[in-house]
Amino acid sequence: MYDIRQFKPLLYLLVLLGISTYAYAAESPGVWALAFLAIGLNALLVAMDRFTPMPRWLSSIITIGSLLYVTTQVLHAGNRAILVVGQYLVFLQIIKFYEQRANRDYGQLLVLSLLMVIAASINTASLIFALLLTVYLFLSLYCCLLFHLKVESDGAKLAQSLPATRLSAAGMRQNQMKLSSSMRRLTALVAGASITVAVVVFIFFPRGAGSGMLGQFSIAAPMNVTGLSDSMELNTGQRIEQNSAVVAYVQLFQGSAETEGLIETGRPIYLRSTSFDRYDRRINSWFWRESQDHVVRSHNLQPNLETPVTATARRLGKSSQPSAAMPLLGENRIRQVVDLAATGSTRLIALPGVYSIKSQREVVVRYFPLDDTIQLQKILAEPLHYELICSGQNNSSTDVVANPVAGVFDALQVASGLKKNLASSVAVTAAAVDPRIHDYAMTVVGKRAERRHAGAIIDPVDPELAQAIEQHLRSKFQYTTDLTDVPAIAPGDNPIVPFLYEFKRGHCSFFAAAMCLMCQSLGMQARVVNGYLCDEYSSMGQHYIVRQSQAHAWVEVLTNKGWQTFDPTSSTSTTGGSSTGMWQSVRHFFGFLEYKWASSVIAYNNEHRENIVSELDKRLTDSAYKGSQVLGNARGTWQQLRSWLDSAQVLSMPAWALFGLVALLMPALAIALTAFIIGRWRVRRSARRMGLAALPAADRLRMARQLGFYSQMMQMLERHQMKKTPAQTPQEFSESLSHLRPEAFETVVRLTRIFYRIRYGRHEVGPAQHRHIRAALNRLSSVLP
Numbered sequence: 001m002y003d004i005r006q007f008k009p010l011l012y013l014l015v016l017l018g019i020s021t022y023a024y025a026a027e028s029p030g031v032w033a034l035a036f037l038a039i040g041l042n043a044l045l046v047a048m049d050r051f052t053p054m055p056r057w058l059s060s061i062i063t064i065g066s067l068l069y070v071t072t073q074v075l076h077a078g079n080r081a082i083l084v085v086g087q088y089l090v091f092l093q094i095i096k097f098y099e100q101r102a103n104r105d106y107g108q109l110l111v112l113s114l115l116m117v118i119a120a121s122i123n124t125a126s127l128i129f130a131l132l133l134t135v136y137l138f139l140s141l142y143c144c145l146l147f148h149l150k151v152e153s154d155g156a157k158l159a160q161s162l163p164a165t166r167l168s169a170a171g172m173r174q175n176q177m178k179l180s181s182s183m184r185r186l187t188a189l190v191a192g193a194s195i196t197v198a199v200v201v202f203i204f205f206p207r208g209a210g211s212g213m214l215g216q217f218s219i220a221a222p223m224n225v226t227g228l229s230d231s232m233e234l235n236t237g238q239r240i241e242q243n244s245a246v247v248a249y250v251q252l253f254q255g256s257a258e259t260e261g262l263i264e265t266g267r268p269i270y271l272r273s274t275s276f277d278r279y280d281r282r283i284n285s286w287f288w289r290e291s292q293d294h295v296v297r298s299h300n301l302q303p304n305l306e307t308p309v310t311a312t313a314r315r316l317g318k319s320s321q322p323s324a325a326m327p328l329l330g331e332n333r334i335r336q337v338v339d340l341a342a343t344g345s346t347r348l349i350a351l352p353g354v355y356s357i358k359s360q361r362e363v364v365v366r367y368f369p370l371d372d373t374i375q376l377q378k379i380l381a382e383p384l385h386y387e388l389i390c391s392g393q394n395n396s397s398t399d400v401v402a403n404p405v406a407g408v409f410d411a412l413q414v415a416s417g418l419k420k421n422l423a424s425s426v427a428v429t430a431a432a433v434d435p436r437i438h439d440y441a442m443t444v445v446g447k448r449a450e451r452r453h454a455g456a457i458i459d460p461v462d463p464e465l466a467q468a469i470e471q472h473l474r475s476k477f478q479y480t481t482d483l484t485d486v487p488a489i490a491p492g493d494n495p496i497v498p499f500l501y502e503f504k505r506g507h508c509s510f511f512a513a514a515m516c517l518m519c520q521s522l523g524m525q526a527r528v529v530n531g532y533l534c535d536e537y538s539s540m541g542q543h544y545i546v547r548q549s550q551a552h553a554w555v556e557v558l559t560n561k562g563w564q565t566f567d568p569t570s571s572t573s574t575t576g577g578s579s580t581g582m583w584q585s586v587r588h589f590f591g592f593l594e595y596k597w598a599s600s601v602i603a604y605n606n607e608h609r610e611n612i613v614s615e616l617d618k619r620l621t622d623s624a625y626k627g628s629q630v631l632g633n634a635r636g637t638w639q640q641l642r643s644w645l646d647s648a649q650v651l652s653m654p655a656w657a658l659f660g661l662v663a664l665l666m667p668a669l670a671i672a673l674t675a676f677i678i679g680r681w682r683v684r685r686s687a688r689r690m691g692l693a694a695l696p697a698a699d700r701l702r703m704a705r706q707l708g709f710y711s712q713m714m715q716m717l718e719r720h721q722m723k724k725t726p727a728q729t730p731q732e733f734s735e736s737l738s739h740l741r742p743e744a745f746e747t748v749v750r751l752t753r754i755f756y757r758i759r760y761g762r763h764e765v766g767p768a769q770h771r772h773i774r775a776a777l778n779r780l781s782s783v784l785p
């Protein structure tokens with residue numbers, strides 16, 4: 001009976017791999033380190049034969065304590081409760097390792113590990129997790145088969161009456177080799193069948209309405225989504241965390257629906273998410289001014305149905321529909337394809353000038369026409385794939401046709417309520433700005449500010465003033481995210497004042513806030529836009545990679561050409577640049593894999609299935625058509641051949657030529673058939689001589705070809721009156737030839753060892769080894785007496 005010794009090492013490996021998979025999904029390095037230390041210590045005690053099972057009462061107390069701890073965590077975890085339950089399963093596995101006594105404990109470990117991995121899989125859609133999960137499933141299959149074999153083997157040991165000392169060692173070794181081979185074949189067979197069924201089910205039965213049943217629990221850990229925040233706080237006493245985690249993948253296509261093409265360029269793009277136009281010095285935070293003209297339009301997006309979201313013309317009282325404006329975009333039309341990660345925010349990123357949007361799954365979005373932003377009704381708890389049609393320019397830009405002399409809007413284009421609201425807000429905004437910021441702005445623009453009409457909403461000099469402020473901040477200030485050495489700002493004080501007059505460095509929020517307030521102090525309409533400045537383009541995947549570290553803030557100023565973008569953030573940085581070269585290429589490669597995983601697997605739905613089915617149907621139809629053409633051509637060729645055979649040319653062929661052709665073909669066929677029969681007979685005779693008659697026909701022929709050298713050696717020895725008796729094994733026969741010369745005896749022993757490796761070790765002889773074996777046989781023939 002074979003002792004299943006490899007089960008316990010494999011069980012340790014499986015449990016540690018499952019815990020690593022869970023820790024990656026839950027982002028819990030502490031739990032991972034604790035589990036590895038505890039399980040590693042247990043493995044060391046077992047290896048040193050010093051392990052003693054924990055008393056039942058002690059394990060019960062620890063289990064109850066862990067349950068109480070996890071219960072308190074679940075109450076505060078909210079929608080991350082599944083991950084906390086997975087943490088409790090980790091604790092249970094550690095406890096089980098220290099109280100293991102029988103096979104039942106091993107079975108419970110396998111079940112607990114599988115439940116923990118299921119809990120982790122609900123909370124992530126990462127490609128790395130998918131790879132870890134795949135390895136875990138294959139390993140768990142093999143481990144479960146070994147566990148079943150161990151249980152049956154232990155039961156057989158208890159039931160057998162023959163003592164272990166009476167068992168055949170040779171039989172045990174042979175059973176061990178056969179067992180390992182059969183277990184690997186069984187695992188490969190079950191795994192292959194499972195993968196085939198899983199792929200077929202995934203392709204032809206995509207996730208349906210019940211896929212979101214656990215959606216309320218499947219939210220990833222909160223991300224540092226600075227670019228998607230609903231507020232912008234200026235805190236000078238902390239360092240802004242920046243990391244390279246991917247927020248989204250973005251593809252851009254330009255042109256009309258018939259002629260659009262992929263935009264293959266790495267030029268930076270501004271992806272907006274929120275905007276702010278008012279600063280509250282009491283809380284040191286920016287917000288958007290709520291007004292009666294900030295119309296919010298909600299849209300219930302059905303899966304893959306394009307929904308117009310632009311309400312510009314309707315908001316201004318015009319009768320034209322938003323969809324009618326879309327064809328006017330022409331070649332300026334931009335289609336934006338976004339795969340957004342589970343950010344835990346309600347904001348979506350987009351280029352300006354949104355006209356329509358469609359989503360992979362049903363969601364409710366709200367569109368804000370005044371600042372051209374999009375917001376979800378609920379926080380984004382799982383990745384979202386959506387597409388946007390946009391113009392690349394603010395929709396509100398088409399609303400403003402200004403009279404630069406009078407500084408008022410054209411009455412034919414804008415309703416009077418909006419004019420009054422904007423006109424009154426200019427004076428209120430300018431008065432609310434700190435006078436010291438106004439004084440600093442005046443030192444920057446100088447006498448150019450005198451050319452601006454007092455009280456004008458828009459003035460021709462506004463772009464010039466805004467550009468002067470932008471250039472001043474970019475050239476005289478430094479960019480940094482580390483503000484730990486900057487004194488904290490007292491409550492109620494404006495941090496922009498010390499930024500302008502004292503430390504003159506900061507991150508992009510300081511630059512944007514400073515320019516916005518300076519423009520507003522001069523009477524201009526300005527706002528801060530929060531989002532991402534993305535300049536990382538992957539040529540492999542042909543998409544932009546949006547990372548958390550690319551969160552950015554910039555300024556938009558209302559001019560006679562609409563809302564114009566200004567980026568005052570300095571290019572002079574106190575930190576190092578981004579990584580380039582080989583490491584950047586490796587990052588892009590893994591980013592490409594993640595993008596393909598998100599777009600082709602995670603985003604797979606009924607529309608993709610229909611496309612695959614239609615493409616498959618098309619290919620089958622094309623194959624059938626081509627097959628019918630091939631059959632038609634073959635039929636035509638046969639008809640031509642028959643007509644040629646029936647023609648007078650064949651009938652007129654001399655009889656002696658036909659007879660000669662047949663006379664040449666028949667002997668050749670007979671010789672080939674005879675050679676084949678003789679070769680098979682020789683192989684079967686060699687197989688009988690080497691004791692291979694009991695093997696199946698296919699294995700017998702293969703072994704006979706591999707072991708042909710041993711048959712030649714035996715024939716050579718038989719010619720010198722050295723013949724193996726039926727009772728002798730090959731090894732015993734080789735050892736009985738010690739009377740030969742040393743070089744001959746060593747050659748026989750070495751060739752016998754190779755025979756054993758091929759016969760029982762599944763070793764395959766390559767061309768190089770065949771040459772060495774032939775040389776050894778030649779030397780043996782020359783030294784035999």
